[in-house]
Amino acid sequence: xxxxxxxxxxxxxxxxxxxxxxxxxxxxxxxxxxxxxxxxxxxxxxxxxxxxxxxxxxxxxxxxxxxxxxxxxxxxxxxxxxxxxxxxxxxxxxxxxxxxxxxxxxxxxxxxxxxxxxxxxxxxxxxxxxxxxxxxxxxxxxxxxxxxxxxxxxxxxxxxxxxxxxxxxxxxxxxxxxxxxxxxxxxxxxxxxxxxxxxxxxxxxxxxxxxxxxxxxxxxxxxxxxxxxxxxxxxxxxxxxxxxxxxxxxx
Amino acid sequence: xxxxxxxxxxxxxxxxxxxxxxxxxxxxxxxxxxxxxxxxxxxxxxxxxxxxxxxxxxxxxxxxxxxxxxxxxxxxxxxxxxxxxxxxxxxxxxxxxxxxxx
Numbered sequence: 248x249x250x251x252x253x254x255x256x257x258x259x260x261x262x263x264x265x266x267x268x269x270x271x272x273x274x275x276x277x278x279x280x281x282x283x284x285x286x287x288x289x290x291x292x293x294x295x296x297x298x299x300x301x302x303x304x305x306x307x308x309x310x311x312x313x314x315x316x317x318x319x320x321x322x323x324x325x326x327x328x329x330x331x332x333x334x335x336x337x338x339x340x341x342x343x344x345x346x347x348x349x350x351x352x353x354x355x356x357x358x359x360x361x362x363x364x365x366x367x368x369x370x371x372x373x374x375x376x377x378x379x380x381x382x383x384x385x386x387x388x389x390x391x392x393x394x395x396x397x398x399x400x401x402x403x404x405x406x407x408x409x410x411x412x413x414x415x416x417x418x419x420x421x422x423x424x425x426x427x428x429x430x431x432x433x434x435x436x437x438x439x440x441x442x443x444x445x446x447x448x449x450x451x452x453x454x455x456x457x458x459x460x461x462x463x464x465x466x467x468x469x470x471x472x473x474x475x476x477x478x479x480x481x482x483x484x485x486x487x488x489x490x491x492x493x494x495x496x497x498x
Numbered sequence: 499x500x501x502x503x504x505x506x507x508x509x510x511x512x513x514x515x516x517x518x519x520x521x522x523x524x525x526x527x528x529x530x531x532x533x534x535x536x537x538x539x540x541x542x543x544x545x546x547x548x549x550x551x552x553x554x555x556x557x558x559x560x561x562x563x564x565x566x567x568x569x570x571x572x573x574x575x576x577x578x579x580x581x582x583x584x585x586x587x588x589x590x591x592x593x594x595x596x597x598x599x600x
Contacts, residue, residue, distance in 0.1 A: 292600045323600065380599035403597035405517040410597055426567035426596045432518065432555045433598060444600035470569075472516065472594070483592070485569075485576045 248459065249373045251277035252306065258350060262304050268462065275460030276304060282459045283307040285372040287360045287388055289340040291323025291441050292402050293378030295448025296455070298326060300376075301344040301351045303456055308344065309368060311356040312337040323441035360384050365391050374455050375399040377422075378448070380437075382429040389414065389422035393494045398458050398465075402451035406438040409447035409473040412485065413454055413466040416497050420468055420485045423493035443475050509534050509587045513545065516594040522552040532585060538572065539564050539579040541591065556595050569594040 254277055259266065262276055282305050286297045289312045297308055316327045316336050326340040341355035358364060359379065369375070369391045377388045377399055385401065392399035392414055399414040401422060414421045450471065457465045472481045489495055509532050515523040532541060542564040546557040559565050564579035571592040577583045585591070 288599060290600060378599050382596070382598055385598060402599075404600040405597040406521070408517050408520075408597070410517075410594070425569060428566045430556075430565070430567040430595050431559075432595065437518075437597075437600075439600045447600065472592075474516075481574070483571045483574045483576065488578070 248278070249281040249283060249306075252281040253277055254280065258304065261348075261350065265303065270462035271456075271460050275462050278460050279304045279456065280306045282373045283309065283371055284374045284376055284455060284459075285309045285311065285360075285368055286376040286378065287384060288312045288379045289324070289326060289336060290320070290378065290380070291325075291439060291444025292404060292448045292451065293376060294324055294326040294340055295445045296376045296378060296400075296402060296451045297340060297344060298347065299449060299452035300455060301348045301353070303452070304348065305351065305455075305459065307352045307354070307371075309354045309356060309372065310337050310340050310344075311358060311360050311364075311368060312340065313357060313359045323439055323444045325441065325445070360388060362387065369395055369397065372397065374458055376451060376455060377401040378403075378451070382426070382433060385422055386429065390493055392416060393421050393497060396497070398455075400451050400454045400458070400465075402447050404439065404443050404447045407440060407443055407474070407476040409443060409450075409471075409475065411447060411450050411454065411466065411471040411473070412469070413458070415465070415467070416494055418467070420487045421491060421494040424488040424491045425470075425485060427488075427491070446475060447473065509536070509585065511541075511585055511587070511589045511591060513541070514590060514592040516592060517597050518595045519553065519556055519593050522556055523549070536585050538570055538577050538581070538583045538585065538591065541585060542568070542570070542579060542593070545593075557593070565595075567596055569596060 326343045337355040337357045341353040344353045393416040396416045469482045514527045546554040
């Protein structure tokens, strides 16, 4: 994890409301300032993760998302704006976050995470936010996280349900322990309500803030299941697969 | 009426379907009667056999085994289909196909 970076007086003033949070304080805030988070996709889930990490003062955000904004993205991708349909989503997200908090460095990568760019993307990253709509991307991020012993927070949703889990390599189940192969029946076009995506994104951001700042313990071999139709939250226990081809040998 | 619900079966469990499975099953939860000694893997095969075809591709791989990506919980504990975990009267089994993004 990155080293803490001392706060300026202006930063103490900007983050005054959260410096009073038990377990965060100036030390935790300094850790946030020193950290870099890679956010894979800045749609409804990842965009919300990125927004709350920027607001909280995470020092550096790398946003990876290919493609330009379409009208039908706007029910959930709240870092974007209607007049900018047709313009790069990564760039729009980065500009919005810089407006929100100019003290944060935001790097826009106008491409999705792939075998071609992942080594470069994770090189200076401390924590990964996994928010892509494709399992291929999630499993690739998982392999990179395990290889570098880097925490990964996996945020996902479907219709009015969501799931959240945290991978702490060598300690918790990795994504390949949970689903060693891509679910074959997953349909790229699935039902998404923006408020559901944002709820999962907020929870993911909170999990990352906990990991970086140490303000409390993240999920530990657990998965949070959210039924937002009935506002029911449930934590279930997951376990490492000792035969996992990705993390089985990691101690 | 599918195989799992025939009267000869004597043990009642509940099956909760989440996400894609809930949509495919058309319900969030159902009571199912199974034989004593029924394993989690057999339950999954039975549910796939009962179904009108929409659940099967989510539950089973082309070889008819519980899909490797299927997440199974008995109570709040994850169970892998390969573990041969046997079900008990009153168990609540949650089935979930992983979700992604949004």
